[in-house]
Amino acid sequence: MKTIKKLVVVALNILIIGGAMYFGYQKYEEYFTNPWTRNGQVRANVIKVAPRVSGPVVYVAVRDNQLVRKGELLFQIDPSTYEVALSKAEASLERAVISSRGKKIEYDRLLDIRAKDKGAVSHKDLVRRQIAYEESLLQIKVSEQQLNAAKLNMAFTQVFASVDGYVSNLDIKEGTQAVANQPLIALVDVNSFWVFGYFRESQLENINIGNPARVTLMAYPEQPIEAVVDSLGWGIAPKDGSVGYNLLPNVNPVFQWIRLAQRIPVRISLRQLPEGVDLRFGLTASIMVMKDGEQK
Numbered sequence: 463m464k465t466i467k468k469l470v471v472v473a474l475n476i477l478i479i480g481g482a483m484y485f486g487y488q489k490y491e492e493y494f495t496n497p498w499t500r501n502g503q504v505r506a507n508v509i510k511v512a513p514r515v516s517g518p519v520v521y522v523a524v525r526d527n528q529l530v531r532k533g534e535l536l537f538q539i540d541p542s543t544y545e546v547a548l549s550k551a552e553a554s555l556e557r558a559v560i561s562s563r564g565k566k567i568e569y570d571r572l573l574d575i576r577a578k579d580k581g582a583v584s585h586k587d588l589v590r591r592q593i594a595y596e597e598s599l600l601q602i603k604v605s606e607q608q609l610n611a612a613k614l615n616m617a618f619t620q621v622f623a624s625v626d627g628y629v630s631n632l633d634i635k636e637g638t639q640a641v642a643n644q645p646l647i648a649l650v651d652v653n654s655f656w657v658f659g660y661f662r663e664s665q666l667e668n669i670n671i672g673n674p675a676r677v678t679l680m681a682y683p684e685q686p687i688e689a690v691v692d693s694l695g696w697g698i699a700p701k702d703g704s705v706g707y708n709l710l711p712n713v714n715p716v717f718q719w720i721r722l723a724q725r726i727p728v729r730i731s732l733r734q735l736p737e738g739v740d741l742r743f744g745l746t747a748s749i750m751v752m753k754d755g756e757q758k
Contacts, residue, residue: 495753496668496750496751496752496753497661497665497668497669497750497751497753498748498749498750498751499659499660499661499662499665499725499748499749500746500748501659501660501725502657502658502659502660502677502730502746502747502748502749503657503658503744503745503746503747504655504656504657504679504741504742504743504744504745504747505655505656505657505658505743505744506650506651506652506654506655506656506741506743507625507650507651507654508630508648508649508650508651508743509624509625509627509648509649509650509651510645510647510648510649511536511621511623511624511645511646511647511648511649512642512643512644512645512646513539513618513621513640513641513642513643513644513646514614514615514618514642514643515539515544515615515618515619515640515642516539516639516640516641516642517539517540517541517543517544517619517639517640518539518540518637518638518639518640519537519538519539519540519634519635519636519637519638519639519640519646520538520539520540520636521537521538521636522536522537522632522634522635522636523535523536523537523538524536524537524629524632524647525629525632526629526630526631526632527628527629527630527632528628528629529626529627529628529652530623530626530627530628530629530649531623531626532623532624532625532626533622533623534622534623535620535621535622536621536622536623536629536647536649537621537634537640537646537647538619538620538621539618539619539620539621539640540619541616541619544612544615544616544618544619545616547612547615547616548609548612548613548615548616550612551605551608551609551611551612551613552609552612554605554608554609555602555605555606555608555609557605558598558601558602558604558605559602561598561601562595562598562599562601562602565591565594565595565598566595566598568591568594568595569591569592569594569595572587572588572591573588576588621646621647623649624649625649625651625652625653625654626651626652626653627649627650627651627652628649628650628652629647629648629649630648630649630650630743631648632647634646634647650743655732655741655743656692656729656730656731656732657677657689657729657730657732657747657749658727658728658729658730659675659727659728659730659747659749659751660725660726660727660728661725661726661728661749661751662723662724662725662726663723663724663725663726664723666694666726668751668753669691669694669728669751670691671691671692671693671694672690672691673690673691673751673752673753674688674689674690674691674751674752675688675689675690675691675730675749675750675751675752676688676689676749676750676752677689677730677732677747677748677749678747678748678749678750679739679745679746679747680745680746680747680748681742681745681746682736682738682739685736685738685739686736687732687733687735687736687739688732688733688734689730689731689732689733689749690730690731690733691728691729691730691731691751692729692730692731693728693729694726694727694728694729695726695727695728695729698724698725698726698727701714702714728749728751730749
């Protein structure tokens, strides 16, 4: 009986050791036959929200790190100056219309007189009145465009989110002076996340667009994300050759017996996220690309 127990224990140990060796071999094959890197980072499009007009901020509608939807109000600039400009533009258009109406009456009156008696009105006077009337029509168009511009500026005092995203590093409050075309808020687009993996140049021959990939975030080590290779970078900035002293190139010394492979960015598109995984710009990621479309 004791012999049978010993044989069972030995058999179980063999199975356990064999399974561990097989698992280790699988991992060895996976990591040494598929391109992989620990040098990866989550990225996203960051919208730098800038107002189209200048003025003091009178209302901030969002909080730092808040999720906002496309079309939601972010902040409002004092509209009083633009309300005055809008009223002036409306009055200017009304004046142009009235002036044009008067010039048309004068022009039509000369046409009537000339129709009854050609010698009563000179051709020169008639042309002058015609030009004055046509210029008044152009002035109406100019005033209309000025009114449109005033309406736009008035609308631009309210700044809305252009995408669904997270407000990041909010640093404005009521009284902050907004300057036209100067960014005030960073908005991280929630629908634009991807991962950049920086692979050694010696691995590129085994990476092709469309290859499946696996992304593991340091923040969620037990929840790998299925992904796919979207594109490969076509260039990186050189370290040598920048302008230095007396406009001569800077060249770093190289130890010939140690040659480090350059890292080339590979863009990875993420598929369905596991439940509970929240992507954030800058998270550290490890990426493995499956060669020849194999999925492990």
